[in-house]
Amino acid sequence: MTKKLAGLFFGVAIGFILAWARLSDPAVIRRMLLLREPDVFLLMGSAALVAGVGARLLRAAGARALVTGEPIGWSVDRPRRSHFAGSVLFGAGWSIAATCPGPIAAMTGEGRVAGLVVAAGLMVGVVLQGAAEKRLAARPLSTAGAAGQ
Amino acid sequence: MTRCPWYLAGPLLGLFIVGLRATLNKPLTGLGGFIDLAENAVAPRRLGYRAFLLFGFVLGGALFAATLGSFSFSLSYGTAGGLLPDAQGAQVALLLFAGALMGFGARTAGGCTGSHGICGTSLGSPASFAAAATFFGTALLLSRLYTLLPGGKP
Numbered sequence: 001m002t003k004k005l006a007g008l009f010f011g012v013a014i015g016f017i018l019a020w021a022r023l024s025d026p027a028v029i030r031r032m033l034l035l036r037e038p039d040v041f042l043l044m045g046s047a048a049l050v051a052g053v054g055a056r057l058l059r060a061a062g063a064r065a066l067v068t069g070e071p072i073g074w075s076v077d078r079p080r081r082s083h084f085a086g087s088v089l090f091g092a093g094w095s096i097a098a099t100c101p102g103p104i105a106a107m108t109g110e111g112r113v114a115g116l117v118v119a120a121g122l123m124v125g126v127v128l129q130g131a132a133e134k135r136l137a138a139r140p141l142s143t144a145g146a147a148g149q
Numbered sequence: 150m151t152r153c154p155w156y157l158a159g160p161l162l163g164l165f166i167v168g169l170r171a172t173l174n175k176p177l178t179g180l181g182g183f184i185d186l187a188e189n190a191v192a193p194r195r196l197g198y199r200a201f202l203l204f205g206f207v208l209g210g211a212l213f214a215a216t217l218g219s220f221s222f223s224l225s226y227g228t229a230g231g232l233l234p235d236a237q238g239a240q241v242a243l244l245l246f247a248g249a250l251m252g253f254g255a256r257t258a259g260g261c262t263g264s265h266g267i268c269g270t271s272l273g274s275p276a277s278f279a280a281a282a283t284f285f286g287t288a289l290l291l292s293r294l295y296t297l298l299p300g301g302k303p
Contacts, residue, residue, distance in 0.1 A: 006172045007198030011205015012212060013165045014177070019213035020151070021158035030230025033292035043155035043162070044267050050163025051177075052271035055170050065174035072174050074272055079279035082257050087280040089254025090261060091287025095295070096247035098229040100262040101179030101255065104248075105203050109210025110218065114226035117241050119183070121248020126180075126187040128249070129256040 002067050015106045024107035024115075026098035033095060093125075151217050166268060173198055176272075178264040179206065180255045232295055258284075 021043060022028045032040040058072040065072060077083075094100055097118050099107065104122070108115035153161075166177045175198060182203025185196050214220035226233065226240060233240050255261040258280045260269060266284070269277025 003173060003198050004196070004201040006169075007175075007201035008205045008208075010165050010169050010172075011202040012209040013168075013205075014162060014202075015206035015209020016213045017153065017158050017162050017165070017209070018206065019210040020153040020217060021155065021162075022152045024210060026227060026229035030232065030292070033288050034230075034296070035289070039155045043159040044262075046156065046159030047162040047166065048267045048271040050160045051166035051170075051268060052273070054163065054167030055272060058167070058171055063171065065170075066172045068173055070174050072170060074174075074176070076269075076272060076274035077259070077276035079276045083259065083276050083280045084283050086254045086256070086258025087265075087283035088287050089250050090258060091254070091284035092291060093247040093250030093252075093254060094262070094284060095288040095291035096229075096232070097244055097251070098232070100251065101183055101203075102206055102261075102263045103179075105179065105182070105206035106210030106213075109207035109212075110214040111211070111220050111222045112226070113222070114224055114244070117226070117244040118248040118251075121245040121250075122180075122183045122252035123187050123190070123248075124245070125249035125252020125254070126183050126256050127191060127252075129253045130184075130187070130191075132253075 006067050014102070015109060018103050018106040019110055024099070024103045024110060024112075029094075029098040029100075029103070033098065093121075162267070163271075166271070169202075176264055177202075177268040178260065179203065180252075180261040180264060182206075183252060184256060254284075 018024050023040065028040065031037045055072070055074070063072045064070060099115070099118060101122060104115045104118045108119065169175055169177060178199055181199030185200035186203070188194060189196055189200070211220070226244060228235065233243055251261070258265065260277065260280060262284070265277040265280040270281055
């Protein structure tokens with residue numbers, strides 16, 4: 001319950017910022033993608049800088065997560081083919097709608113409910129990907145089954 | 150409409166990401182909430198922090214509109230900076246398609262602009278840098294190409 005409340009609290013705070021900085025406005029994202037204004041790049045960069053310093057300080061201090069009690073820490077991945085292939089598709093979708101998963105939620109909250117159309121598309125894509133991955137994972141088993149017959 | 154300058158919005162966003170880390174030891178994610186909701190729709194299960202983060206984004210947008218912005222209920226998406234057609238049907242089809250591409254792609258890549266582009270890079274994840282470089286490269290290139298379309302306005 002506390003986990004969900006913490007998620008909701010930071011969600012509200014972040015959603016407010018996304019809306020206030022107009023990241024929820026596709027016209028702003030389009031200007032970024034056409035390199036007509038540097039603001040969104042600078043926003044993302046400064047956010048990453050602060051987040052990176054903060055996370056490292058917490059870890060160096062040996063802090064534990066306030067709600068869950070677990071030691072602060074994380075692991076990082078090596079790039080795999082899926083990171084590249086998936087990001088090409090994501091980038092293509094991003095270039096059309098000029099929005100992404102967080103801002104689309106904030107946009108909807110602002111009353112521009114057409115954001116729900118993109119949200120519906122996101123749900124479809126997420127479900128299709130889950131199904132495709134399940135099928136891929138099941139393939140060796142089904143081949144083995146066929147061979148066994 | 151008021152717009153928060155990047156040098157305030159960026160560091161604030163960074164601080165809230167640190168807040169998520171300090172309370173839950175979890176990363177920022179927009180996509181994760183959609184995965185939570187989609188999984189729940191397919192087979193009901195308990196929603197995690199990611200879904201509540203997403204609900205929060207909606208509420209945060211509403212809070213902004215109610216306080217600093219002007220809340221106006223609108224059915225129109227706009228042209229996303231001049232690219233999308235005004236015709237409602239064509240626009241809805243394109244937006245659904247774009248959403249599905251983003252959902253499929255980001256789940257394949259394990260993250261989106263928030264989780265890879267801001268959070269993962271902040272933690273020095275090589276996979277996040279690879280993903281962010283790829284989706285930025287793709288989107289910047291395609292956006293440039295759209296301007297060459299006949300009647301391309303952006």
